Structure formats: C-alpha cells, structure tokens
Amino acid sequence: MSKFKKNKGKELPAINTSALPDIVFMLLFFFMVATKMRDPTVLVKTAVPTVSEVEKIEKKSWVNHILVGPPINAAVSGTAPRIQFDDKFGQVEGANGVQTYITLKKNEHPEAIRDYLTTAIKADKSVKMGLIQDIKQELRKINSLKLLYSASEGEVKE
Amino acid sequence: MARKSRKTPEINAGSMADIAFLLLVFFLVTTTMDQQKGLRVQLPPYPDPTVPPPVVEQNDRNVLEVLVNSGDQLLVERKPLKIGDLTEITKKHIQNEGRLPNFADSSTAAIVSLKNDRGTSVQRYVQIYNELIRAYNEAREEYALKEYGRSYKDLPKDSDDAKAVRKKYPMQISEAEPVEY
Numbered sequence: 001m002s003k004f005k006k007n008k009g010k011e012l013p014a015i016n017t018s019a020l021p022d023i024v025f026m027l028l029f030f031f032m033v034a035t036k037m038r039d040p041t042v043l044v045k046t047a048v049p050t051v052s053e054v055e056k057i058e059k060k061s062w063v064n065h066i067l068v069g070p071p072i073n074a075a076v077s078g079t080a081p082r083i084q085f086d087d088k089f090g091q092v093e094g095a096n097g098v099q100t101y102i103t104l105k106k107n108e109h110p111e112a113i114r115d116y117l118t119t120a121i122k123a124d125k126s127v128k129m130g131l132i133q134d135i136k137q138e139l140r141k142i143n144s145l146k147l148l149y150s151a152s153e154g155e156v157k158e
Numbered sequence: 159m160a161r162k163s164r165k166t167p168e169i170n171a172g173s174m175a176d177i178a179f180l181l182l183v184f185f186l187v188t189t190t191m192d193q194q195k196g197l198r199v200q201l202p203p204y205p206d207p208t209v210p211p212p213v214v215e216q217n218d219r220n221v222l223e224v225l226v227n228s229g230d231q232l233l234v235e236r237k238p239l240k241i242g243d244l245t246e247i248t249k250k251h252i253q254n255e256g257r258l259p260n261f262a263d264s265s266t267a268a269i270v271s272l273k274n275d276r277g278t279s280v281q282r283y284v285q286i287y288n289e290l291i292r293a294y295n296e297a298r299e300e301y302a303l304k305e306y307g308r309s310y311k312d313l314p315k316d317s318d319d320a321k322a323v324r325k326k327y328p329m330q331i332s333e334a335e336p337v338e339y
Contacts, residue, residue: 021171024178031185048196049281051288053295057194068280120196123280128228130276132283140204149284150196156241156285 040087044069046122050154062117064105069124081127098138122150197287219260220267222251226286228277241285248293265327273334294329301326
C-alpha cells in the first residue's frame with residue numbers, strides 16, 4: 001500500500017534553467033532580424049482591398065512604396081486623396097513628383113538590380129483610378145514597369 | 159615574493175536571461191510583421207511619341223473586352239456582367255481553343271483587354287484584376303494537373319514543366335492607354 005506514498009516528503013528537483021538564456025537569445029535574434037525599425041509616419045488612410053490571388057514579395061528591400069488615400073488629418077489637409085512618399089506628401093508631377101522619388105530610390109541600389117525594383121501602390125479602396133492612372137503613366141515614363149497593387153488576402157466580397 | 163595565483167571570480171550569469179528578456183520584449187513590441195502582399199502587374203513600356211503606334215491586327219474573337227465604368231459596373235464583350243461571373247467567362251475565353259466562335263482561337267492568342275474609367279474605384283479595379291488573374295491561375299492549375307499530374311504550385315518555378323504551363327497560358331492582360339473622355 002505504500003506504493004503511492006513513496007515520494008511524499010521528498011522535494012521535486014529544481015528545473016534546470018541554464019538553457020533559458022539560450023532560448024531567449026534565439027527568439028531575440030529572430031525578432032531582431034524580422035524587425036523593420038523605421039516605419040514612416042502614415043499621413044493618408046490606406047485601407048487596401050481584399051482579394052484572393054495575392055502574391056508575396058520576396059525581397060522587401062526591392063520595393064518602393066507609394067501611398068495614396070484621403071489624408072488622416074482632414075482638418076489640415078482636406079479630404080481629397082493625396083500621395084505620400086516616405087514621410088511627406090507628394091504630387092504626381094514636378095520636383096516633388098513620382099518620377100523624382102522613384103529615381104532617387106533607384107539610385108540607392110546598385111545598377112544591376114535597378115530593373116528588378118518594384119513599385120507598390122498602396123491605395124485606399126475609395127481612391128479613383130484616375131489618380132492611379134496618372135501615377136502609372138509617370139512610372140512608365142521612367143521605365144519602372146514592375147508594379148504591385150497592395151491588397152490583403154481574403155475572400156472577395158461584393 | 160611569489161604571488162598566490164588567484165582565480166578570477168566567476169561572473170554571475172543569472173541575470174543574463176533578464177537582460178535578454180528585456181531586449182526580446184522590446185523587439186517583440188516594435189516588430190511589424192506585415193507582409194508585402196498584392197497583385198503583381200507588369201506595365202507596358204511608355205510609347206515613344208515620335209514613333210506612331212504599330213497597327214496590330216487583332217482578331218476580334220481573341221480579345222476579351224472588359225470595361226469598367228465610373229459607377230464600378232462591368233461590361234464584358236459589350237454585355238453587362240456580374241463580377242462573380244467574370245472568372246468563369248475569362249476561363250471560357252482562354253480555354254476555348256477555337257470551339258465557340260466568339261471566344262479565342264487558342265490559349266496563346268487569347269488576350270484580355272481591361273479598360274477602366276478615371277472614376278472607377280481602386281477597390282473594384284483590383285477586384286476585377288484579381289478575377290482575371292484567378293482565371294489564369296485556375297487554367298494553369300488544370301493544365302498542370304492534366305499534363306504533369308502535379309499542381310502548378312508544386313512545380314518548381316524555373317522548371318521546364320512550369321515554363322511550359324506558362325507558355326501555354328501566358329497571362330496577357332492588356333491595360334488600355336488611358337483616354338480622356
């Protein structure tokens with residue numbers, strides 16, 4: 001009958017935690033690598049459409065972003081859709097335009113891969129295609145022909 | 159004068175885990191895991207204004223005409239259509255192989271022409287593009303299963319089989335030159 005009382009009184013051996021720092025460091029390195037530190041302040045609303053046939057981008061650093069949408073601070077910037085590059089508003093044409101921005105971004109990369117750079121247009125659902133079309137024309141003029149319409153994955157809703 | 163050799167005291171590594179945890183929490187909080195996803199599109203090169211555009215004779219049956227107006231309504235081959243039926247009709251078009259008279263001669267000759275108004279919303283445009291890509295993906299999938307007994311996704315991207323599938327169903331979606339109305 002004493003079978004079940006054998007261990008009574010004895011203390012459980014302490015769990016060896018010496019490997020804990022290693023595990024934590026492993027996780028730490030993972031997150032350090034996966035982290036993208038600088039997220040530009042978003043000035044425009046970009047609720048992207050949801051579609052089913054999305055593709056993932058493999059090389060994140062080969063993508064330049066153009067954000068299009070109604071400004072978040074409507075009291076200051078109005079409600080008409082605006083274009084955002086990095087941290088500031090931009091225009092379609094001119095010194096602060098699409099061509100200038102993409103050319104600048106292209107020059108940050110070695111010449112060999114410049115043709116592989118993709119432009120991701122992250123446009124709000126409500127934006128009209130006229131504006132997107134103007135951006136597309138500008139991109140074609142500087143021969144940046146790889147384009148990505150940002151979208152989230154999911155079932156298409158009517 | 160011989161000095162007693164003293165051992166360096168062992169460093170207590172017990173708090174190492176705490177420090178690591180601290181850093182871990184920091185990176186956990188700052189990490190944004192958002193993935194870049196979207197529909198990949200290749201734009202046509204900008205036409206040279208000094209060179210007149212070449213006149214390409216396209217057999218009308220090979221072109222599936224898709225129009226979207228500013229009210230986000232869809233017109234396919236001059237007939238109104240619901241977006242839910244677009245994939246099906248596109249597949250019918252590219253897989254026709256000359257059977258029905260108003261769809262394409264062959265899959266390689268099939269072209270989808272997408273034209274939109276300046277007032278079309280991005281939502282609807284991306285949805286329609288998605289339906290077209292879906293049609294091609296499904297056609298490729300069916301062809302890969304039939305010819306190679308494997309899903310197109312399982313074929314390595316650079317393999318000859320995958321290339322053959324892409325050659326059989328080239329994604330020819332033409333975005334029309336914007337016109338001023």
